[in-house]
Amino acid sequence: MKEYYILTAKDFYDGLKEDKILGLRCKECGQITCPPLPTCQWCGSKDLEKTELSGMGEILTFTLIDVSPEGFEPHYIICMVKLDEGPTIMGRLDYDAEKATVKNERSQELIGMKVKASHVVLPADVYSGGEKIVPLFKAL
Numbered sequence: 461m462k463e464y465y466i467l468t469a470k471d472f473y474d475g476l477k478e479d480k481i482l483g484l485r486c487k488e489c490g491q492i493t494c495p496p497l498p499t500c501q502w503c504g505s506k507d508l509e510k511t512e513l514s515g516m517g518e519i520l521t522f523t524l525i526d527v528s529p530e531g532f533e534p535h536y537i538i539c540m541v542k543l544d545e546g547p548t549i550m551g552r553l554d555y556d557a558e559k560a561t562v563k564n565e566r567s568q569e570l571i572g573m574k575v576k577a578s579h580v581v582l583p584a585d586v587y588s589g590g591e592k593i594v595p596l597f598k599a600l
């Protein structure tokens with residue numbers, strides 16, 4: 461019997477611990493789905509295979525978190541990155557948050573910036589069962 465989940469969330473985060481961005485290549489349409497889903501995010505096919513992505517991409521948009529949720533340090537940047545292989549994923553941006561405020565007219569230079577993924581481990585907070593691993597994007 462064919463395994464239904466080709467790439468689980470655990471697989472994705474285990475890969476992230478090694479700075480690998482894992483995704484799914486669709487055998488029907490050829491597009492990449494990331495983060496993992498049971499079906500192709502583009503055509504809905506279940507005919508998928510695991511693939512390692514480059515981790516390279518560019519920032520589509522970002523937001524500066526000045527007032528953080530309980531358990532998180534304030535002044536960090538969340539960004540949406542369009543990966544070179546097509547899908548868009550969210551992560552943190554390794555960048556001086558002070559330079560990214562709206563008061564700094566150059567902050568919009570972050571849009572379109574080329575980045576590469578690594579990862580950061582965040583401590584457990586009151587709402588989660590343990591530490592969290594999230595993509596951390598660094599400027600190239």
Ligand SMILES: [Zn+2]
Pocket residue numbers: 486487488489490491500501502503504505
């Ligand atoms: Zn597809």
